[in-house]
Amino acid sequence: MEDRRDFPEVFVYGPPGDEQGAAEDLALKLVELGITEPLVVQSTFGEALGARIRTSLPHVVPVPQANQEWAASLGSRTRRLRADAIVAIGGGRCLDIAKLAAARAGVTVVAVPTQLSHDGICSPVAVVPAQGACGESIGAIAPRVVYLSIPTLLGSPLEAVRAGVGDLLANPLALKDWALAAERGLESIDRRAWSLSVESFRSIEGYLSADIAESARDPRFLMQLAEGLVLSGMAMVCAGNSRPASGGEHEISHAIDHLFGGRALHGAQVAFGCLISTELYA
Template sequence: MLASPLHLEIGAGAVEGVPQLLHDRYISTTGSVLVAVGPSTGAEIWERLEPALPGATFHAVHEASLAAATELQAALGERGYDAVVAIGGGKTLDVAKYAATRAGIPMIAVATNLAHDGICSPVASLEHAHGKGSFGVAMPLSVVVDLDYVRAAPTPLVSGGVGDVVSNLSAIEDWLLAGAERGEPVDGLALAFARTAAEAVIGRTDSVRDEAFLVVLAEALVLSGMAMAAAGTSRPCSGACHEILHAIDQLFPGTAGHGELAGLGAAFATYLRDQEDRFEQVVTCLTRHELPCLPGEIGLTEEQFVSAVLAAPETRPDRYTILEHLAMDEDRARERVAGFVAAVHRVRSTVPTPADRPLG
């Protein structure tokens, strides 16, 4: 059996239909729901929904932490809520997924940006006293993506999703490598979801300014969540790309967003595999969407990036990827990073810069 949302809606003005969704899908016929909102547009959306949800309670989520999720869980236990409706970006959704799972009630995800695949994944990434952890959670019962709010979000909170989806291709190669080298079981259905999501996005020439692209990107992020649900692990969407991401987060926190780092990690991992055509495709896609492909574009020196590459395997000691396979020492890692930087410049010399392209 495959866990999945029972309802998905992507479109302009989609949030207006949330009260009707709760009623028509028999999630809450009384409107007794807790509405968890993020610090940006969540409160504004709540004000629009409040008249149609007289039995609802408001709860502000200020950070993506285990403490915030525990606080929300406690609030859910104060009365017999039918569901929690989470409105905001990935951080707010992760807090609500964790709290709803622990409280044993359904959760509705109302996404206001497309920064990464957390909108539908069975994983919540939360900070705690010792860093950041990934926690297994139930998937949202329903996912709503309002394109009006997505378009109004800062561009990195939308284009970041491109980097996260494209990184699926690198994660897939790592999973297949683990299967060949270590006999790790590989789930074909999970691969199909993850690959379809990435391929749907990587070759498109339109941008986050175009509604058609936003619909495909939102669908791709949902498919990525489905891939993880099918696999029972983040394997189909997380390999060396995310090991590098986590290492950068630990060593140099605050450099860039999740999706941006995932895309950069995927570009480097693809370079390590000597997959020239795929490498060119990844770099071209990231460049088209103004996402970082070089250490300097996230404020790191090549030496700092080398240190992140060397530290990356320790972030997921149970996972076998191209990094574990190559087992590079410092000199070899430095050599490959220098080669990677040069290769990115070669590819970019043939790619039109954003200023050369008309706006969507």
């Protein structure tokens, strides 16, 4: 029987319902989970969802230049305040900062994404810049819980949805790279992680020929995209590394970040990298 003890618990709110209902439901879920004094880390887009959370601790908004040092400082503050969890409500940067801070503080993370732009939602990896540098992938802590508010996600930018799809496009190519490395004795394949990666891509495969602008306003598609991104993160948790979801196409995206400071959302750059990787395999 499959052991999922290391995988996060996923809760989904809506449809139907609105963001106010999601905020109330999130607050209730935290209490049911025994989280009574969380430190809330939120972006400006996460204010509504975090408004009903019961805690005596402050709500923290990451500064625009938040980096690894800032995350470490937040982790130290979390420990001093004796918070029993960090609840991260926002986009990818907010979630990554929170995962890194939680690793420093030794507490659990509840991830509440306000957009579905990449598969780092429940992965144990955080992409956070070092001092004066570009984003760097470093080990952090995987969330214990993922909470998805469909009413919130329906209002997310189209560019974020495109990026989320772009990140999942990488998985079949990442598996090819993984297999290639295994053939040369450089890696070993984790079959469960492999299967989860395949499953994550299949979650959105049927929508690839559809108009993404229409799909982005379809709750059923957002559920499938969310499932795919969560499964992709679980694949990385299972493997203990990013191999199931990150190959040469991600290296191309990191090179763009390094050389040009980034030109688009991570998932959009990964999709561009997929074009190059596909041509190399052809």
